[in-house]
């Protein structure tokens with residue numbers, strides 16, 4: 001009987017790991033994906049949902065047909081327990097045994113970091129699809145009754161790119177509607193300087209982001225922690241009070257509940273891995289994508305996390321697939337690529353403009369890194385979304 005590989009999570013990292021492994025070994029491996037969601041969701045497009053530029057249907061595709069075509073099993077269920085000794089996963093639809101396990105369960109929002117965040121709180125959050133849909137309802141009200149806007153990322157956040165993209169899209173949308181002069185916009189971030197992005201910044205980035213803020217009429221406040229999001233007012237630890245009629249705040253991420261419940265993760269629920277993406281304790285258990293722990297190589301006054309973006313999430317999944325294939329063939333799992341060494345490839349959208357961010361390594365020290373501004377980046381991001389959803393529908397994870 002072919003060895004059983006179980007993959008938990010069916011988004012960027014999980015889909016890539018499952019399909020890449022199946023392509024490598026064909027009938028010599030039995031791959032099953034268990035995912036809480038039955039759709040692949042392109043999270044980078046959540047930034048456009050509040051402005052009506054995208055709907056929930058536009059940014060996701062059903063994932064079962066992709067797995068069916070690739071002869072990969074799919075179970076639409078939530079994993080609720082992992083027993084790495086018995087090599088068994090408990091899900092909401094039964095128990096599954098495995099020979100190899102890939103954990104790609106991504107993130108949940110940590111709303112506890114600042115009182116007043118969360119679904120019943122006082123600010124919107126666009127890091128989930130439901131949150132982005134709520135933020136759209138709030139935006140419709142704001143446009144009818146304009147008032148001050150605050151966009152920010154809390155201490156400990158990692159997904160700074162989304163906060164930047166959102167605030168520049170806000171400025172662009174207000175300008176289009178002739179509201180720019182009536183609506184003050186503030187951007188608040190724990191990053192030590194503009195353009196840090198949770199990756200330590202790139203040469204010229206600080207000046208470029210400053211220019212984008214000035215051109216968009218946004219007042220930017222950096223290197224600060226948030227104390228509370230009160231109704232209509234963001235309170236900062238340094239005593240400043242920022243009134244708002246609309247606020248969108250990106251919180252830190254935590255690992256999935258199942259990781260914490262199973263004792264496999266660190267206190268934040270992320271899993272310590274080797275350069276092979278094998279977990280430190282179990283050589284047949286891998287963690288990839290946001291589920292894998294990555295330490296920030298800096299100490300800042302306010303905690304700043306590292307963004308585990310789409311490109312490195314895919315690269316981790318390919319490395320894990322290669323190593324599992326080697327183990328199944330009876331070879332050593334020798335392929336290594338540490339998160340810090342993966343190239344940085346990202347586009348920051350700014351409404352009708354944008355910045356391409358490219359570097360030889362995700363984290364410093366780097367040999368080179370560039371930020372290229374221009375409207376071509378906005379068009380590139382729109383095209384990439386279409387391309388990526390096509391790639392996932394077809395299951396072509398071998399493509400870039």
Ligand SMILES: Cc1cc2nc3c(=O)[nH]c(=O)nc-3n(C[C@H](O)[C@H](O)[C@H](O)COP(=O)(O)OP(=O)(O)OC[C@H]3O[C@@H](n4cnc5c(N)ncnc54)[C@H](O)[C@@H]3O)c2cc1C
Pocket residue numbers: 008009010011012013014034035036037042043044045046047077078079080104105106107126127128159161162256257258288289290291308309310311313345346347
């Ligand atoms: C607003 C926003 C904008 C972003 N923009 C960009 C960008 O421009 N460029 C970029 O490169 N990256 C961007 N990212 C980051 C990108 O979305 C992540 O890198 C990517 O989602 C990581 O993929 P993942 O598979 O590790 O985790 P996730 O995408 O979080 O997927 C986790 C999967 O696991 C499933 N799951 C969770 N728990 C369980 C469980 N217990 N059992 C079974 N299944 C489970 C979930 O349903 C989901 O399918 C952005 C993220 C956000 C939130």
